[in-house]
Amino acid sequence: MASHPRIAILGGTGKEGSGLALRWARAGYPIAIGSRDPERARHTVERLRPLASSAELVGLSNAEAAAWGTVVVIAVPYEGHAAILQALRDTLARKLIVDIVVPLDPNNPRRYAPPPDGSATAEAQRILGPEAPVVGAFHNISYLHLHNLGETPECDVLVVGDHHEAKAQVIALAEAIGFTAYDAGPLANAPIVEGLTAVLIGLNMRYKARGVGIRITGIPGKKQEPVQTNRS
Numbered sequence: 001m002a003s004h005p006r007i008a009i010l011g012g013t014g015k016e017g018s019g020l021a022l023r024w025a026r027a028g029y030p031i032a033i034g035s036r037d038p039e040r041a042r043h044t045v046e047r048l049r050p051l052a053s054s055a056e057l058v059g060l061s062n063a064e065a066a067a068w069g070t071v072v073v074i075a076v077p078y079e080g081h082a083a084i085l086q087a088l089r090d091t092l093a094r095k096l097i098v099d100i101v102v103p104l105d106p107n108n109p110r111r112y113a114p115p116p117d118g119s120a121t122a123e124a125q126r127i128l129g130p131e132a133p134v135v136g137a138f139h140n141i142s143y144l145h146l147h148n149l150g151e152t153p154e155c156d157v158l159v160v161g162d163h164h165e166a167k168a169q170v171i172a173l174a175e176a177i178g179f180t181a182y183d184a185g186p187l188a189n190a191p192i193v194e195g196l197t198a199v200l201i202g203l204n205m206r207y208k209a210r211g212v213g214i215r216i217t218g219i220p221g222k223k224q225e226p227v228q229t230n231r232s
């Protein structure tokens with residue numbers, strides 16, 4: 001069996017990044033939590049370790065984590081997005097980049113506020129260059145579903161980007177932690193997938209709900225569970 005790739009999560013001290021770290025660590029992936037302050041990263045590691053006792057889990061600076069990982073997840077708020085990619089551009093070259101960042105209007109999180117590139121994912125692709133395998137994913141998954149370990153996630157992951165092999169790897173990473181994940185098309189679709197998060201936040205507010213998500217229907221044989229039994 002092929003060994004699991006090392007996953008570094010920049011901004012992994014936060015709500016979404018630490019939740020992904022927890023889920024992947026429990027699935028056997030080696031994880032580095034990255035932070036602007038390595039002490040904060042180590043603190044997050046100590047918080048997660050009892051829940052993922054057998055995992056390789058380290059706390060590093062964002063730069064160290066980016067160098068350590070073969071997969072690098074960008075999990076910082078949008079205001080830090082371009083700066084972290086620019087600062088770590090050389091380190092991130094040739095890594096598989098998973099961008100989960102959603103640019104929202106700081107005054108109204110129900111509004112998507114895309115950057116001039118059209119989406120955060122497209123901004124990352126421009127900064128890292130067209131050859132870099134940049135994939136947008138997990139935008140529509142509330143951190144609540146990642147931290148509640150008693151829950152099997154009901155919501156689906158949409159994966160966008162122009163690099164097909166990279167998208168297939170990210171779909172496998174999402175499925176390894178219990179999600180059903182779909183190739184949602186090219187980088188040009190990233191504004192739709194990122195923008196959907198603003199719709200979900202609006203639904204949370206309007207219906208006084210928490211962690212509203214999406215589920216894709218009508219694609220036979222795609223759901224993770226129950227296990228497919230249609231081969232007689």
Ligand SMILES: NC(=O)c1ccc[n+]([C@@H]2O[C@H](COP(=O)([O-])OP(=O)(O)OC[C@H]3O[C@@H](n4cnc5c(N)ncnc54)[C@H](OP(=O)(O)O)[C@@H]3O)[C@@H](O)[C@H]2O)c1
Nearest residue numbers: 011013014015016035036075076077080101102139142143
């Ligand atoms: N929360 C969700 O449910 C959710 C769902 C889907 C996608 N997302 C996306 O995931 C990203 C992270 O969301 P979150 O809720 O986890 O955010 P968060 O908890 O507010 O922040 C994540 C981490 O980013 C670092 N950070 C904060 N400001 C920064 C800056 N200006 N530059 C660099 N690093 C900075 C902090 O780590 P250090 O201080 O340790 O460096 C922080 O712990 C966002 O882009 C969000 O749109 C979130």
